Amino acid sequence: MNGTRAQVLARLAGDLAVRRPPHPLRVAVDGPDAAGKTRMADDLAGVLGERRPVLRVSVDGFHRPAAVRRARGALSPEGYYRDAFDNETLVARLLRPLGPGGDRRYLPVAYDLSAEKPVTAEPVTAPADAVLLADGVFLLRPELRAYWDVTVYLHVEPEETLRRAVIRDVGVFGSAEEVRRRYRARYLPGQQRYRAEASPARHADVVLDVADPLAPVVLAWRA
Numbered sequence: 001m002n003g004t005r006a007q008v009l010a011r012l013a014g015d016l017a018v019r020r021p022p023h024p025l026r027v028a029v030d031g032p033d034a035a036g037k038t039r040m041a042d043d044l045a046g047v048l049g050e051r052r053p054v055l056r057v058s059v060d061g062f063h064r065p066a067a068v069r070r071a072r073g074a075l076s077p078e079g080y081y082r083d084a085f086d087n088e089t090l091v092a093r094l095l096r097p098l099g100p101g102g103d104r105r106y107l108p109v110a111y112d113l114s115a116e117k118p119v120t121a122e123p124v125t126a127p128a129d130a131v132l133l134a135d136g137v138f139l140l141r142p143e144l145r146a147y148w149d150v151t152v153y154l155h156v157e158p159e160e161t162l163r164r165a166v167i168r169d170v171g172v173f174g175s176a177e178e179v180r181r182r183y184r185a186r187y188l189p190g191q192q193r194y195r196a197e198a199s200p201a202r203h204a205d206v207v208l209d210v211a212d213p214l215a216p217v218v219l220a221w222r223a
Contacts, residue, residue, distance in 0.1 A: 005043070008208065008216045012152070013047040016131055021149060024055070024098040024130040030139040030200055031154030032191045033183070034164035036213050040154060041135040053127040055098075059136025061109030062090045066116055075182065080190035081197075085136075086110065087143060095147035097123070098132055137191070140200040153204035155219065156211060158188050 003011070019025050029041040038058065045054045063069065064086045072079035093107040105123035112119050126132070138144075140151055156164075162183050169179045194200065201207050201219070209217040 003216065003218065005214050005216060008218065009044055009047050012044055012206065013051070016048055016150060017051040019150070020129070021100075023100055023102060024104065024126050024128070024132055025052075026095060026098055026132045026147065026149045027134065028139040028144075028148045028151045029133060029135040029154070030137070030151060030204065031210075032156060032158070032161050033137060033187050034161050034168055035154040035156045036164075036210055037135040037137075037154055039213070040152075040210075041133045045133050048131060048133075053130040055106075055108070055126055055130050055132045057094065057108050057132060057134045059085055059090065059134060059139060060113060061111060061119070062086050062094075063111045063113045065111075075185040077186050077189035077193060080186050081138065081193045085138065087141070091144070091147055093123070094132075094134075095144075098126055098130075099147060104128065104130075138194050138198075140203050141194065141198045145203060150206075151204045152206045152208065153200045154208050154210045155201060156209075158191070160211060161188065161191070 016025060016027060029037050029044070031037050041056065045056050048054055062085055064083060069079065069084050071083060089110050093110060096102055097104060097106045104126040106126055107121060107123055109119050109121070111117070139148070140153065162180065165183050165187070166176045166179050170176055173179045173182060204220070205222045206218070207220040209219050
């Protein structure tokens with residue numbers, strides 16, 4: 001099933017807008033590195049925000065400290081998958097408060113990755129009819145699945161991930177060759193472990209092939 005990006009976003013927004021659980025709707029936008037998750041979630045927020053209050057959060061705000069992330073080695077794919085994110089805090093301070101029986105008082109961020117330090121902030125109270133749009137990697141891992149009400153997975157092949165990463169991350173890692181080295185050693189194998197263990201495309205409600213970001217292909221729509 002094919003469609004323009006605008007058509008897919010409109011369909012997603014329409015699906016989410018009519019869902020009315022007795023708590024904020026918790027939506028994950030998952031996918032490999034450089035798949036376009038942040039842009040997809042931002043664009044979806046723009047469309048959906050005309051109909052419902054939207055809370056935009058990224059899992060990047062729930063990293064663990066560098067010493068924990070790199071404990072298995074700076075280029076360890078196992079360390080990337082197992083240790084990079086503080087899933088316990090993500091659940092305790094974001095997903096559970098917004099879920100059934102929660103008080104709707106949540107933290108949108110817990111860790112400042114650029115400064116490498118925890119964020120001290122007061123919880124925010126979400127509107128009862130809000131939609132949480134959270135983007136990031138590894139969001140459909142087994143220990144997180146039960147906390148999402150709707151899940152979207154963006155599929156791109158590893159070669160395309162690497163091509164986009166070289167464009168996006170040169171400023172972060174210093175050179176195209178360093179980007180390739182890090183992705184081949186850590187990020188691509190980490191994603192491979194995730195797919196093997198969690199089968200995110202099989203569990204997601206909506207699966208989109210975003211090889212062409214302007215013309216996503218709907219691979220599954222179970223929502």
